[in-house]
Each structure stands twice: as structure tokens, then as C-alpha cells.
Amino acid sequence: MTTMKEIAxxxxxSVSTVSLVLNDRDEGRVKSGIADQVRAMAEKLGYKPNPLAxxxxxxKTRILGFISEExxxxxxxxxxxxxxxxxxxxxxxxxxxxNTDGExxxxxxxxALKRYGADGFLYAKMSNRYTDVPExxxxxxxxxxxxxxxxxxxxxxxxxxxxxxYDATTRLIEAGCQRIAYIGCSEPMLAQDRxxxxxxxxxxxAGRGYDxxxxxxxxxxxxxxxxVSDLFDEQRPDGFFCFNDARAWYVYECAARRxxxxxxxxxxxxxxxxxxxxxxxEPQLTTVELPHFEMGYWSVRKLVSMIEKxxxxxIATPETTAPLPPLDSPIPAMIRCTLIEKGPVAQRA
Amino acid sequence: MTTMKEIAxxxxxSVSTVSLVLNDRDEGRVKSGIADQVRAMAEKLGYKPNPLAxxxxxxKTRILGFISEExxxxxxxxxxxxxxxxxxxxxxxxxxxxNTDGExxxxxxxxALKRYGADGFLYAKMSNRYTDVPExxxxxxxxxxxxxxxxxxxxxxxxxxxxxxYDATTRLIEAGCQRIAYIGCSEPMLAQDRxxxxxxxxxxxAGRGYDxxxxxxxxxxxxxxxxVSDLFDEQRPDGFFCFNDARAWYVYECAARRxxxxxxxxxxxxxxxxxxxxxxxEPQLTTVELPHFEMGYWSVRKLVSMIEKxxxxxIATPETTAPLPPLDSPIPAMIRCTLIEKGPVAQRA
DNA sequence: GTGAAAGCGCTAACAA
DNA sequence: TTGTTAGCGCTTTCAC
Numbered sequence: 001m002t003t004m005k006e007i008a009x010x011x012x013x014s015v016s017t018v019s020l021v022l023n024d025r026d027e028g029r030v031k032s033g034i035a036d037q038v039r040a041m042a043e044k045l046g047y048k049p050n051p052l053a054x055x056x057x058x059x060k061t062r063i064l065g066f067i068s069e070e071x072x073x074x075x076x077x078x079x080x081x082x083x084x085x086x087x088x089x090x091x092x093x094x095x096x097x098x099n100t101d102g103e104x105x106x107x108x109x110x111x112a113l114k115r116y117g118a119d120g121f122l123y124a125k126m127s128n129r130y131t132d133v134p135e136x137x138x139x140x141x142x143x144x145x146x147x148x149x150x151x152x153x154x155x156x157x158x159x160x161x162x163x164x165x166y167d168a169t170t171r172l173i174e175a176g177c178q179r180i181a182y183i184g185c186s187e188p189m190l191a192q193d194r195x196x197x198x199x200x201x202x203x204x205x206a207g208r209g210y211d212x213x214x215x216x217x218x219x220x221x222x223x224x225x226x227x228v229s230d231l232f233d234e235q236r237p238d239g240f241f242c243f244n245d246a247r248a249w250y251v252y253e254c255a256a257r258r259x260x261x262x263x264x265x266x267x268x269x270x271x272x273x274x275x276x277x278x279x280x281x282e283p284q285l286t287t288v289e290l291p292h293f294e295m296g297y298w299s300v301r302k303l304v305s306m307i308e309k310x311x312x313x314x315i316a317t318p319e320t321t322a323p324l325p326p327l328d329s330p331i332p333a334m335i336r337c338t339l340i341e342k343g344p345v346a347q348r349a
Numbered sequence: 350m351t352t353m354k355e356i357a358x359x360x361x362x363s364v365s366t367v368s369l370v371l372n373d374r375d376e377g378r379v380k381s382g383i384a385d386q387v388r389a390m391a392e393k394l395g396y397k398p399n400p401l402a403x404x405x406x407x408x409k410t411r412i413l414g415f416i417s418e419e420x421x422x423x424x425x426x427x428x429x430x431x432x433x434x435x436x437x438x439x440x441x442x443x444x445x446x447x448n449t450d451g452e453x454x455x456x457x458x459x460x461a462l463k464r465y466g467a468d469g470f471l472y473a474k475m476s477n478r479y480t481d482v483p484e485x486x487x488x489x490x491x492x493x494x495x496x497x498x499x500x501x502x503x504x505x506x507x508x509x510x511x512x513x514x515y516d517a518t519t520r521l522i523e524a525g526c527q528r529i530a531y532i533g534c535s536e537p538m539l540a541q542d543r544x545x546x547x548x549x550x551x552x553x554x555a556g557r558g559y560d561x562x563x564x565x566x567x568x569x570x571x572x573x574x575x576x577v578s579d580l581f582d583e584q585r586p587d588g589f590f591c592f593n594d595a596r597a598w599y600v601y602e603c604a605a606r607r608x609x610x611x612x613x614x615x616x617x618x619x620x621x622x623x624x625x626x627x628x629x630x631e632p633q634l635t636t637v638e639l640p641h642f643e644m645g646y647w648s649v650r651k652l653v654s655m656i657e658k659x660x661x662x663x664i665a666t667p668e669t670t671a672p673l674p675p676l677d678s679p680i681p682a683m684i685r686c687t688l689i690e691k692g693p694v695a696q697r698a
Numbered sequence: 699g700t701g702a703a704a705g706c707g708c709t710a711a712c713a714a
Numbered sequence: 715t716t717g718t719t720a721g722c723g724c725t726t727t728c729a730c
Contacts, residue, residue: 003707014717019709031715048464052410053707056401056722074427081448089454094461097446099430105438112443115397256605352723363701368725380699402723405706 002045011041018042022049051094061117064088064303066097067110067137070126074274079292080124080145086293087300093119095300110136120303122296123147127244127273128158128191143303145295148190155306157299159290161191165198168241168269168288173206175267177239179214181231183247186217192243199241220246229254242270248285351394360390367391371398400443410466413437413652415446416459416486419475425622428641429473429494435642436649442468444649459485469652471645472496476593476622477507477540492652494644497539504655506648508639508684510540514547517590517618517637522555524616526588528563530580532596535566541592548590569595578603591619597634640684647684 004018011018013034020026021038030038041047055061066084070077081097088095096113100106113121120141125131130150133142144156165182172180182199185192200210216231218224228250231237242248248270252262260266262285272287305311353367360367362383369375370387379387390396404410415433419426430446437444447462449455462470469490474480479499482491493505514531521529531548534541549559565580567573577599580586591597597619601611609615611634621636 001707005707015708016710016718017716020716023709029715034716048460050405050707051465052401052405053722054709056399056405056707056724057709059722061401078448085448085458089457089461094445094465096443099427099434108438109434111397112438116400116443350723354723364724365701365703365726366699369700372725375699378699383699399723402706403725405708405723406725408706 001050002042002047003050004047007038007041007045007047010045011037013038022047055117059117061119062093063113063116063118064093064095064300065110065113065118065121066095066124067100067106067121068097068124068126069100069106070124074126076126076273076290076292077124079290080296083293083296083298084122084145084300085296087297087304091300091304093300093304106134107136110134114140120307122299122303123154127189128161128194129189141303141306143299143306145299155302157295157302159191159295161194162198162201164271164288164290165195165241166202167198168271169199169202170206171286172239172241172267172269173202173208175239177237177267179235179237180208180239180241181214181216181235181237183228183231183240183242183251184215184217185243185247186219192217195241195243218247218250225250225253229257232258238266240266240268240270242268244271244273246274248287252285350399351391351396352399353396356387356390356394356396359394360386362387371396404466408466410468411442412462412465412467413442413444413649414459414462414467414470415444415473416449416455416462416470417446417473417475418449418455419473425475425639425641426473428639429645432642432645432647433471433494433649434645436646436653440649440653442649442653455483456485459483463489469656471648471652472503476538477510477543478538490652490655492648492655494648504651506644506651506684508540508644510543511547511550513620513637513639514544514590515551516547517620518548518551519555520618520635521588521590521616522551522557524588526586526616528584528586529557529588529590530563530565530584530586532577532580532589532591532600533564533566534592534596535568541566544590544592567596567599574599574602578606581607587615589615589617589619591617593620593622595623597636601634643684 004015004022007022008015008018011034017026017030017034018038020030021035022042026035051062064084066081068077068080081095085095096116096118098109098113100109110121114136118140120143121137122143122145123131123133123137124145125147128146128148131144131147132150133144133154138153142154144154146156146158148156148158169180169182180199180203182196184196196215199215203210214231214235214237216227218227224247228247232254240248240251242251248268251266251268251270255262255266255268262268267286269286269288272289353364353371356371357364357367360383366375366379366383367387369379370384371391375384400411413433415430417426417429430444434444445462445465445467447458449458459470463485467489469492470486471492471494472480472482472486473494474496477495477497480493480496481499482493482503487502491503493503495505495507497505497507518529518531529548529552531545533545545564548564552559563580563584563586565576567576573596577596581603589597589600591600597617600615600617600619604611604615604617611617616635618635618637621638
């Protein structure tokens with residue numbers, strides 16, 4: 001690894017000059033001829049700054065910590081991490097992903113990261129809910145991802161849950177569905193509340209009544225299948241909006257048992273949390289893809305703008321291959337989601 | 350953050366002495382009274398070494414890089430990462446997880462990690478196959494996880510694929526299945542070859558013939574469902590061993606369409622790569638759980654033993670909550686897998 | 699046994 | 715406009 005010292009020697013200047021030039025702080029301080037020489041030499045020797053040494057001096061590491069409980073158990077976090085990494089590498093940061101399977105290891109991992117000098121943290125949950133931020137995180141720049149600080153102290157970047165449900169429900173209405181059910185989540189959760197709201201609003205905007213008999217909020221377990229089964233028998237819905245993969249699968253399963261064809265007899269739109277829909281039921285159902293990538297991407301930009309105390313609107317995207325959101329938009333807190341029509345949605349008279 | 354300097358001042362000794370003591374290199378070099386004082390003061394001030402400063406001096410960072418393409422897209426990597434993190438934190442290392450969605454970003458991320466001074470790398474694939482190690486990784490200690498170096502230069506830690514298939518097939522035989530099918534993978538892959546071998550050996554050990562008409566190697570796509578469907582009609586198998594989730598789902602689907610009950614008419618054992626089985630089909634199928642956690646765990650130990658050029662048999666597990674493999678065992682290259690009987694396996698006469 | 703001193707690679711006052 | 719100096723927190727000879 002070449003050092004500034006080597007460059008200085010080979011160019012016949014001092015290290016400080018090299019430092020100045022290579023950090024682009026040479027404007028009006030170093031003669032441009034010299035500066036060019038230095039840059040050329042750095043290029044020639046393939047100089048790369050040693051981030052450790054720099055950090056030791058500046059006490060800024062350009063390291064970002066990504067904390068999540070779910071990296072390990074769902075592919076859900078995947079897109080978020082990809083997006084976060086894209087933004088981080090774009091901005092010259094390194095993203096360190098840490099998963100804290102339990103409460104115990106959490107603080108431990110966080111302090112480890114802090115000792116390594118992380119400049120800031122992302123704290124990601126797996127489904128939008130009010131969240132208590134661990135105490136150890138409150139003293140550093142922090143952005144919540146797919147979560148909302150229960151005490152309102154920290155900014156967050158989340159999917160636009162109301163719109164998810166509104167769009168899905170509207171799609172079902174437009175397809176001609178008459179009795180549209182919502183299979184929700186019975187745990188208290190922001191995402192659930194807002195999706196129910198979007199579902200309801202869509203119905204009302206279309207001049208339909210909201211009928212709570214068509215709403216079943218269930219858990220991810222045995223009784224859930226029964227509840228959905230009952231819904232089929234009692235209400236005979238012809239359209240379903242489902243909170244997530246598992247719930248969409250219950251509908252799929254119930255339909256199969258009754259000989260109902262999806263796309264003909266009933267239409268199903270599900271939110272694809274765990275990629276189960278994408279991976280197995282793909283041809284059968286229409287899915288809403290959560291904006292994982294975008295959430296990761298924008299939360300990193302938000303975090304970095306907090307750390308560097310400036311807007312990032314000037315930072316363009318030079319050589320990234322990943323699909324990036326338009327960079328001229330300001331950093332959003334809510335992100336619209338994409339409805340993906342992979343499977344058939346029945347068109348009725 | 351307290352520094353050694355502070356401890357030195359408050360104790361009235363020099364930094365070098367403090368360094369000696371706090372690194373346990375004081376035996377016979379520092380009077381034990383002094384040493385105790387230093388330790389007490391360090392404890393009192395809550396001293397934590399600054400890893401950056403240390404690394405700058407020693408050019409060892411105790412950072413491990415975990416490179417994978419699939420962290421982002423499957424939950425498969427999750428267990429591996431958990432295991433790797435458990436081992437790393439046990440051994441005083443920090444694990445940096447990096448996913449390289451495409452070929453392009455891979456080298457970039459690796460060099461970034463190298464500049465941060467990673468002491469070694471884990472290179473993980475998503476299913477056991479011969480793998481070309483990226484050139485940029487060949488100059489640092491490296492362990493492959495769930496993959497085999499195509500040029501045989503680097504050690505790897507993998508599931509015992511033959512046994513997976515042998516055990517699953519044997520289980521089906523013991524349950525009384527007469528016509529046991531294997532739904533495999535048509536891509537060339539170590540895991541596929543070895544599982545086919547295990548399937549075959551189990552049949553032969555049981556005095557059964559191997560009938561290649563009962564084997565269907567398919568891809569993860571549309572025609573696959575048709576192929577499995579044909580298998581049902583042509584061969585009427587009553588037992589299935591499936592390469593992974595998606596393939597198990599094809600069987601599940603075909604059975605459902607024919608009104609066959611799993612656990613009564615047919616038995617299905619699938620390898621749970623993507624947690625789809627665990628999350629949606631859990632009550633229906635018997636799954637083989639790949640030893641993700643263990644793979645991560647043991648590969649880190651292997652890597653660290655390479656880095657530190659010593660055995661790790663003396664390192665015990667003090668305060669980890671995660672389930673750890675027994676620590677007295679030597680580092681294994683192949684890891685046995687667990688067959689999980691979640692669903693019914695038909696018992697026939 | 700202990701401490702002084704040098705240095706890892708870099709940045710930033712301050713001098714010149 | 716450039717170089718000198720000091721120092722980030724730590725480890726490691728080498729004198730004493």
C-alpha cells in the first residue's frame with residue numbers, strides 16, 4: 001500500500017502538501033503545477049488513503065452501522081441493505097450490517113460498532129411499527145427504517161402504508177370485484193392501522209360502504225387459516241387484499257380447497273414481505289412490492305446528511321449499476337410502493 | 350472514551366506499562382502490585398481499547414469480511430451470518446457483511462474491505478457448488494462457506510449433502526414408501542450430485558433398486574411444475590425427496606390438484622433453503638434444515654485459526670446466548686444436517 | 699521491572 | 715504557497 005509519504009518523497013514535496021492536494025483542499029493554497037504532479041504520482045502509484053489512519057486523526061470513520069433484528073430471518077431486509085449499500089458507497093461510506101437476534105446481543109454489538117467509531121446508525125424493523133430506540137443509540141445520529149420512533153425523537157423512512165392499501169383496493173375495485181376483503185394483522189401495528197385506513201378510504205372513494213365483516217385480522221398461525229376459511233364461507237368475497245405473504249397463502253389455500261380459480265373466481269393482491277409470493281406463488285397472485293431498496297437508499301442519504309450537516313442534492317450517481325431513485329428529489333420520509341401484476345386479476349362485468 | 354494515557358497518569362505509571370498490563374503481557378515484566386492497580390483503574394474508568402489506533406500500529410484489525418451474493422435475496426444466508434457473528438464475537442472479531450448483488454460491485458466492495466484492513470474473508474454461496482474465488486480474495490486468508498473452491502486452494506465448510514439425501518430417503522423407506530422419487534436440480538451442482546448419490550445409496554442399502562424414472566431434475570420455473578406433474582401421472586410415487594423449497598412446493602401443488610393428502614397418500618421431505626417451507630408449508634411437509642448456523646460458526650473459527658495460525662480448542666464460550674455447537678469438537682469441514690419432522694410422514698404397512 | 703522514544707498514516711495549526 | 719511540527723491512541727524496541 002502506497003502512503004502519502006512515498007508520494008511526497010517521489011514528488012519532492014512534503015506530506016502536508018500531498019494531504020492538501022489529495023483532499024482537494026489545495027485551491028489557492030498549492031500551485032496547480034505541483035498539485036498536478038502530486039495527483040499524477042498518486043494515480044501512478046495507485047494510492048488509496050488508509051481509512052484507519054485518517055479516522056484516528058479526524059475521529060470520523062465514514063462507517064455506518066445498520067442494526068436489524070431480522071436480517072437473519074427474512075429476506076425482507078435484503079432490499080433495504082442493497083439500497084443502503086448503494087447509497088453508502090455512492091457517498092463514500094462503508095455500511096456495517098449487524099443483526100441482533102435477541103435483546104441481549106443488541107447493546108453488545110452496538111457498543112462494538114461504536115468503538116469502531118461508527119458515525120451514525122440505521123435502525124431497521126421488519127414491519128412498520130412504533131419502536132423504542134435502544135438507549136445506546138440515542139447519542140449518535142440515527143435514522144429509523146420501516147419503523148417510527150415511539151417518542152418522536154428520530155427521523156424515519158417508511159413505506160406509504162395508506163397508499164399501498166388504497167392502490168391495491170382500488171385495483172380490485174377497477175377489476176370489478178364486488179366484495180373485497182382485507183386479511184389483516186391482529187397485532188397492533190402502524191402498518192396495519194394505515195393499511196386498514198387505505199382499504200377503507202379506497203372503498204369509500206369508490207362509493208362503496210366499508211363492511212367490517214369483510215375484514216379479518218389474524219395472526220400468523222393455525223387459527224388464521226380457519227378464520228380465512230370462515231370468511232370464504234360466510235361472506236363469499238371475490239377480491240382480497242392481504243397484509244403479507246402468509247396471509248395471501250391462506251387465501252390461496254382456501255381457494256384451492258374450494259376449487260376456486262384465482263384470476264377468474266377471485267382476485268388476490270398481497271404484500272410481499274418475505275418474498276414467498278415472488279418465489280412460489282408468483283404466477284398466481286398479484287403482489288405489492290414494498291420499496292425496500294428505496295427505504296435503504298433514502299435512509300442512508302438522510303443519515304449522511306445529518307452527519308455531515310448538509311443537503312446532499314449535489315451528489316450525483318456516477319457509476320452505480322443498481323437501479324437508483326432519481327437523485328433530484330429531496331429525501332422523502334414516506335415512499336410510494338409498487339404494485340406488481342404478476343398474476344391475473346379477474347376482470348368482471 | 351478513556352485512553353491508556355489517562356490510566357497511566359491516574360496510576361502514576363507510563364503508558365507502556367499500561368499497555369503491557371492490559372494486553373496480559375505483564376507476566377514477569379511488571380510487578381503484580383502495579384499490574385493490579387492498573388487493572389483496577391482501567392476497570393474503574395471503563396477503559397475500552399481503541400481498535401483503530403491498535404490496528405494502525407499492528408496492522409491487524411480483527412475485522413472479518415463476509416462476502417455473499419445472496420444475503421440480499423434469500424433468508425438462507427441469515428443463519429450463516431448469525432453463526433458467523435456468534436463465533437466472531439466469541440473470538441473478539443468483528444464481522445462485516447457485504448453483499449455483492451452483481452459481479453461489478455464485488456471487487457469494489459472487497460477492495461473497500463481490504464482498505465479497512467480485514468484480516469480475512471468468508472466467501473459464501475447459496476448452494477454447494479464449485480466456485481471460482483475472485484482474484485482479489487486470493488491473497489488474504491479465506492474460507493469458503495457452502496461452496497467448494499474449483500481449484501482446491503482454499504478450505505471450505507459445507508453441509509454433508511450425501512447424508513442429507515441418505516437420511517431423508519431412509520426416512521421415507523422406513524415409513525413404508527414404495528416408490529420414492531427425487532425432485533432434483535438440473536443445474537450442475539455439487540449439492541445435486543451428492544444428494545442424488547445419497548438418495549441412490551440409501552435405496553441400494555435398503556435392497557431397493559435405483560430407478561431413474563423416479564428422478565426428475567428440474568429448474569425453478571414453469572416447466573418444472575409440468576415435469577413434476579408428469580411424474581405423478583406416469584410413476585405414481587408415494588414418497589418424495591425434494592432438492593429445495595420450490596421443488597417441494599411443486600409436489601405439494603400437484604398433490605393438492607389430485608386430491609392426494611400429504612401424510613396419508615404421499616410423504617414429502619424437502620430441504621428448506623429459503624424458509625418457505627418453514628414459513629408457509631410447515632404443517633404439511635417434513636423438512637431438512639440445512640446447518641446454516643453451524644456453517645457460519647465453524648467457518649469463522651476455521652478462518653480465525655488460519656489468521657492466528659493456531660488451534661482454537663482452548664477458546665470457550667462464556668456469555669453467548671445463541672445455540673453453539675460443542676466446542677470440544679475439532680473444526681469440521683462437513684456438517685451433518687437435521688431432519689425436522691414438522692409434518693406427517695405416512696406410515697404404511 | 700519500568701519508562702522514554704519512535705512510529706503506524708494521516709490531518710491541521712502554525713511558521714516561514 | 716509550502717514545510718515544520720505536533721499529535722490521534724496504541725505497540726514495541728531499547729535503555730535504564
